[in-house]
Amino acid sequence: MTALDLLALPDVGEEFSFSDEHELTRASARRFLAERCPTSEVRRLMDDPVGHDASTWRSMAELGWLGTTVPQPLGGAALDPLHLALLFEEQGRALLPSPFLACQLALSALELAATPEQAARWIPPILSGEQIATLAFEEPSGASRGAADTRAVPARGGWVLVGVRPHVLGAASAGLVIVPATEPDGGVGLFAVELPHPCVLVEAERSVDTTRRAARLVLEGASVPAAARLERSSRAVVERVEARGRTLLAAEMAGGIAAVLERTRAYACEREQFGRPIGAFQAVKHPIVDTMVSAELARSLALGAAVAWSREPARHDTLSRMAKAYASDAFAVAVRRGVQLHGGYGFTWDCDIQLWFKRAVASRALLGDALHHRRWLAAALGGA
Amino acid sequence: MSQPDELEAFRARAREWLLANVPARPSFKLPQTFLEVEAREQLEWLRDWQRRLYDAGYLGFDVPEEYGGRGVDRERRRVVTEELVRARAPFLVNFIGLEWAGPTILTFGTEAQKRRMLPPLLRGDELWCQGFSEPAAGSDLASLQTRAVRQADGTYRVTGHKVWTTVAHFASWMILLARTDPAANKYAGISYFLFPMDATGVTVEPLLKMTGEGGFNQVLFDDAPSPADSLLGEEGQGWTIAMTTLTFERGAAETHARERAAALLAQLGRVVELAREREREGAPALADPVLADRIAQLWIECAAIGLSMARTRAPALNAERPFALPLMNKLVSSEWNQRLAELATELLGADAALWLDDPRAPHGGDWTRGYMNSFGMTIGGGTSEILRNVIGERVLGLPKGK
Numbered sequence: 001m002t003a004l005d006l007l008a009l010p011d012v013g014e015e016f017s018f019s020d021e022h023e024l025t026r027a028s029a030r031r032f033l034a035e036r037c038p039t040s041e042v043r044r045l046m047d048d049p050v051g052h053d054a055s056t057w058r059s060m061a062e063l064g065w066l067g068t069t070v071p072q073p074l075g076g077a078a079l080d081p082l083h084l085a086l087l088f089e090e091q092g093r094a095l096l097p098s099p100f101l102a103c104q105l106a107l108s109a110l111e112l113a114a115t116p117e118q119a120a121r122w123i124p125p126i127l128s129g130e131q132i133a134t135l136a137f138e139e140p141s142g143a144s145r146g147a148a149d150t151r152a153v154p155a156r157g158g159w160v161l162v163g164v165r166p167h168v169l170g171a172a173s174a175g176l177v178i179v180p181a182t183e184p185d186g187g188v189g190l191f192a193v194e195l196p197h198p199c200v201l202v203e204a205e206r207s208v209d210t211t212r213r214a215a216r217l218v219l220e221g222a223s224v225p226a227a228a229r230l231e232r233s234s235r236a237v238v239e240r241v242e243a244r245g246r247t248l249l250a251a252e253m254a255g256g257i258a259a260v261l262e263r264t265r266a267y268a269c270e271r272e273q274f275g276r277p278i279g280a281f282q283a284v285k286h287p288i289v290d291t292m293v294s295a296e297l298a299r300s301l302a303l304g305a306a307v308a309w310s311r312e313p314a315r316h317d318t319l320s321r322m323a324k325a326y327a328s329d330a331f332a333v334a335v336r337r338g339v340q341l342h343g344g345y346g347f348t349w350d351c352d353i354q355l356w357f358k359r360a361v362a363s364r365a366l367l368g369d370a371l372h373h374r375r376w377l378a379a380a381l382g383g384a
Numbered sequence: 385m386s387q388p389d390e391l392e393a394f395r396a397r398a399r400e401w402l403l404a405n406v407p408a409r410p411s412f413k414l415p416q417t418f419l420e421v422e423a424r425e426q427l428e429w430l431r432d433w434q435r436r437l438y439d440a441g442y443l444g445f446d447v448p449e450e451y452g453g454r455g456v457d458r459e460r461r462r463v464v465t466e467e468l469v470r471a472r473a474p475f476l477v478n479f480i481g482l483e484w485a486g487p488t489i490l491t492f493g494t495e496a497q498k499r500r501m502l503p504p505l506l507r508g509d510e511l512w513c514q515g516f517s518e519p520a521a522g523s524d525l526a527s528l529q530t531r532a533v534r535q536a537d538g539t540y541r542v543t544g545h546k547v548w549t550t551v552a553h554f555a556s557w558m559i560l561l562a563r564t565d566p567a568a569n570k571y572a573g574i575s576y577f578l579f580p581m582d583a584t585g586v587t588v589e590p591l592l593k594m595t596g597e598g599g600f601n602q603v604l605f606d607d608a609p610s611p612a613d614s615l616l617g618e619e620g621q622g623w624t625i626a627m628t629t630l631t632f633e634r635g636a637a638e639t640h641a642r643e644r645a646a647a648l649l650a651q652l653g654r655v656v657e658l659a660r661e662r663e664r665e666g667a668p669a670l671a672d673p674v675l676a677d678r679i680a681q682l683w684i685e686c687a688a689i690g691l692s693m694a695r696t697r698a699p700a701l702n703a704e705r706p707f708a709l710p711l712m713n714k715l716v717s718s719e720w721n722q723r724l725a726e727l728a729t730e731l732l733g734a735d736a737a738l739w740l741d742d743p744r745a746p747h748g749g750d751w752t753r754g755y756m757n758s759f760g761m762t763i764g765g766g767t768s769e770i771l772r773n774v775i776g777e778r779v780l781g782l783p784k785g786k
Contacts, residue, residue, distance in 0.1 A: 009687055009691065020700075265780050279783050285776040286772045288782065292779065293716060293775075297716070300695050301688045325680075374680035378677060381676070383676035
């Protein structure tokens with residue numbers, strides 16, 4: 001295979017497969033979030049014990065957001081993933097505190113690995129908003145991969161799960177967690193664990209980013225029935241779920257970069273020093289342009305990954321890694337510049353830039369950081 | 385517009401023709417791009433290639449037939465460009481004519497200008513150069529001082545000094561910006577000419593690039609005559625027309641986006657091959673985690689640029705900042721290309737210093753030459769710094785510097 005074949009880009013269609021319906025999705029999400037989630041609401045929820053607004057969450061369920069890509073027989077809308085990526089971009093822009101990403105990860109795992117009976121049991125309550133679900137995925141730290149740290153042992157007609165999973169999104173409010181665990185034969189099983197469970201400790205983490213809650217899950221020999229194992233589990237399923245998660249997270253981060261850009265731009269037009277708006281100075285103007293450039297590139301990668309998800313599955317994994325890697329770095333740079341260019345005000349609690357700054361810190365390594373994914377990409381080219 | 389089957393048949397024919405007709409490299413050194421054509425033998429060899437491509441029917445898919453083109457067909461144009469990249473065909477020597485002057489003439493020219501200028505432009509029989517920059521008017525282009533004075537008979541007399549004029553030494557025509565009304569404000573006083581380079585009073589002096597190559601010049605005009613019908617558009621409309629040319633020059637015209645993406649990918653592919661072939665610490669350079677990380681980053685950005693170009697064609701996806709993608713295109717691609725070229729020289733290790741005339745220079749010294757020449761793209765057509773101003777002000781609405 002020549003280098004050129006390896007490098008080939010996914011065919012995202014002549015016009016990015018973008019239709020009027022996509023535009024409708026984007027525009028209605030923008031309106032909904034402008035109304036329901038101004039930054040005052042974000043700040044209110046930062047101090048909320050649960051961390052998201054129950055009525056907003058119910059509305060999201062009623063609008064069909066939660067089941068956007070879920071097949072119709074399972075109660076979803078079966079729309080293409082570009083719709084879902086656009087929703088994530090908008091909620092990342094608004095910094096919506098919610099277990100949206102957690103639920104999409106769990107839904108992906110259920111959609112890809114559950115039997116019809118299992119799906120019928122667990123998916124509908126998630127789509128209706130009654131049940132919050134999440135996935136206890138392994139953070140790729142480079143040293144460990146797959147489900148190595150969590151084990152599943154057959155016992156008494158079911159399974160016993162042992163292991164520790166930090167940074168499980170939304171776990172403290174979840175009624176269902178999908179746990180990938182290594183089985184005795186070395187394969188990966190996905191286990192649907194209903195919470196609360198007497199042998200599953202859920203320790204809420206105190207995150208710098210209180211707009212997205214996470215918890216540490218301690219599985220102290222937690223027994224689950226045989227039917228809790230999603231029957232079509234495999235490592236390949238876990239990888240596909242991760243690719244989807246990276247795509248959505250990258251779209252969310254692209255939305256975050258756009259929000260930081262807009263705030264920084266507006267401040268540079270309004271704040272005057274030396275008798276003119278600071279945005280007139282090239283030392284301020286050019287970094288803002290660089291943020292715009294990275295916002296656009298991050299958006300192209302994330303939405304491109306969403307298109308590849310359904311249209312070119314063979315390239316989706318690669319593109320989702322590119323999108324996540326690029327967004328991780330670009331978001332970090334955008335918030336760094338954002339704080340700096342707001343000057344003394346940027347350093348205060350009052351300035352909203354800090355909210356995205358913290359989200360960028362918490363999202364940077366979630367589902368793999370840039371170094372991790374570039375390492376994978378380099379290996380795909382035949383490198384280290 | 386071609387039908388899909390027809391288009392694939394056309395692609396097959398083009399591929400076959402290219403296979404049979406892409407010339408073997410000549411005995412002399414070829415320039416890397418249209419910016420570095422310095423010798424007559426290079427010119428003739430390259431011109432011959434453009435003629436054969438045109439005569440075979442593969443050039444001119446953005447020009448109507450009555451002006452010597454093949455009829456506007458974006459799909460066929462894209463297919464040809466993809467196949468040219470694939471076949472590693474030589475570049476087209478009349479690049480300035482094909483990409484900048486031609487589309488501008490097609491947009492603003494009179495019927496007579498289009499019929500006169502476009503056929504020989506497409507075939508490469510007449511080369512074009514661009515007379516925009518001056519010694520004291522680079523980034524601040526609108527401060528240009530070259531004058532064109534209208535005579536009683538309607539012709540003009542041009543006096544002034546242009547610089548960085550690529551292929552002026554071989555060009556038949558120049559797209560020329562000159563001031564026709566010194567009293568008007570600096571934008572309104574400018575007019576746009578299709579200037580004949582064989583006019584009396586024109587002196588072309590070669591300039592030497594940092595690579596030691598020629599290819600660009602300074603052009604001196606001493607009361608040089610330009611015919612009445614050399615004016616493009618109206619007097620005083622020059623700045624507006626020039627901005628259109630710069631839009632083509634900066635690749636903002638979305639029609640060519642996909643072929644540009646293919647070209648970037650091809651460049652990256654060559655660097656990946658280089659990284660497999662070169663050794664470092666007893667292993668392929670690609671096995672070095674630091675270098676591999678940088679290559680991966682460039683791959684990611686290449687994909688991002690390519691996808692952005694695809695996204696340009698979905699206007700609803702760019703409704704908030706419709707000019708962001710078109711205007712950032714040249715900035716991003718030229719800086720990407722420069723980093724890629726620099727990385728290629730690093731992959732060579734100490735051999736990067738071996739120059740064109742050293743028989744042991746890897747790939748004839750082309751990587752190092754390419755790195756140096758990459759600055760032509762980050763400076764020409766609006767420096768990266770000016771483009772950041774343009775984007776900041778026109779796209780983001782940031783205040784002007786003064």
